[in-house]
Amino acid sequence: MLTITRENLVYSMSADNRPVCRVAANTDICFHTCDCFEDQIESENTPFNALDWSRVNPATGPVYIEGADVGDILKISIKRVTITAKQAVMVTVSQLGVLGDELTQPEVKIVPLKEGKAILPGGVEVAINPMIGVIGVAPAGEGISCGTPDKHGGNMDCKVIREGATLWLPVNVPGGLLALGDLHAGMGDGEVSGCGLEAAGEVVLSVEVVKGQCYPLPMVSDSQAIYTIASELKLDDAATSASKNMAKLLVEKGGLTQSDAISLMSIAGDLQVCQVVDPLKTCRFALPVEVMDQLGIKL
Numbered sequence: 130m131l132t133i134t135r136e137n138l139v140y141s142m143s144a145d146n147r148p149v150c151r152v153a154a155n156t157d158i159c160f161h162t163c164d165c166f167e168d169q170i171e172s173e174n175t176p177f178n179a180l181d182w183s184r185v186n187p188a189t190g191p192v193y194i195e196g197a198d199v200g201d202i203l204k205i206s207i208k209r210v211t212i213t214a215k216q217a218v219m220v221t222v223s224q225l226g227v228l229g230d231e232l233t234q235p236e237v238k239i240v241p242l243k244e245g246k247a248i249l250p251g252g253v254e255v256a257i258n259p260m261i262g263v264i265g266v267a268p269a270g271e272g273i274s275c276g277t278p279d280k281h282g283g284n285m286d287c288k289v290i291r292e293g294a295t296l297w298l299p300v301n302v303p304g305g306l307l308a309l310g311d312l313h314a315g316m317g318d319g320e321v322s323g324c325g326l327e328a329a330g331e332v333v334l335s336v337e338v339v340k341g342q343c344y345p346l347p348m349v350s351d352s353q354a355i356y357t358i359a360s361e362l363k364l365d366d367a368a369t370s371a372s373k374n375m376a377k378l379l380v381e382k383g384g385l386t387q388s389d390a391i392s393l394m395s396i397a398g399d400l401q402v403c404q405v406v407d408p409l410k411t412c413r414f415a416l417p418v419e420v421m422d423q424l425g426i427k428l
Contacts, residue, residue, distance in 0.1 A: 187310050372414050
């Protein structure tokens with residue numbers, strides 16, 4: 130297995146990033162990641178105002194995938210997501226997140242991770258559910274900060290991007306230049322405080338190059354559903370774009386009329402919020418695998 134260590138960090142997804150290595154398709158790759166603060170916070174006594182914000186949301190990589198040409202699709206099979214840290218970091222900050230206007234002072238919280246559970250404030254225990262916050266490829270034009278999601282992927286903060294899922298991303302530059310980071314030991318839809326259970330960890334994945342296909346990207350599939358993802362400046366627009374992407378998939382791959390696709394989505398589908406705190410907001414539209422199977426849609 131090829132390992133990409135956390136010393137190989139980028140802060141934007143960009144064609145200008147020099148790849149750490151070139152990897153043959155279908156090779157298992159292990160990415161070691163920092164948390165979203167690049168491990169700067171070690172305790173609740175860490176001075177929040179002393180953080181270097183230029184180092185926030187680093188991604189490990191990028192990796193050049195051999196044979197990936199512009200116009201292809203990367204089919205990324207996420208085989209394992211492991212939180213290696215013994216604790217997670219959370220912060221609440223004035224003007225950060227949906228409720229940030231109710232806060233006046235920043236507060237750092239250290240959340241112990243023990244026996245598969247996170248011990249939250251108030252002694253509430255929740256099961257650890259690792260997921261990937263930042264994963265993407267280089268965009269075709271100017272670089273995009275790792276903190277911003279868009280059509281290239283990036284900081285989608287989508288909790289279904291986890292172990293066992295398959296992520297589909299466009300190839301915008303030769304080799305794709307895949308990078309990832311910002312793992313969460315858990316996160317609720319919306320990420321309303323502005324962060325999840327931020328923790329360092331490892332991701333094992335493999336990448337297949339798909340040629341000659343046109344899908345509305347980014348897209349995720351797992352054992353439960355297929356999800357179309359979209360990020361826009363306004364949440365309403367992200368919801369609309371994610372829905373339009375699903376309708377496009379149903380029409381082009383399922384043979385439905387536009388009217389029939391919309392009717393099916395309204396009954397069998399779910400419009401879900403990924404995050405509402407990044408520079409672009411992110412939504413996903415989910416349609417169950419059993420519905421896709423009846424339509425003969427196989428990705």
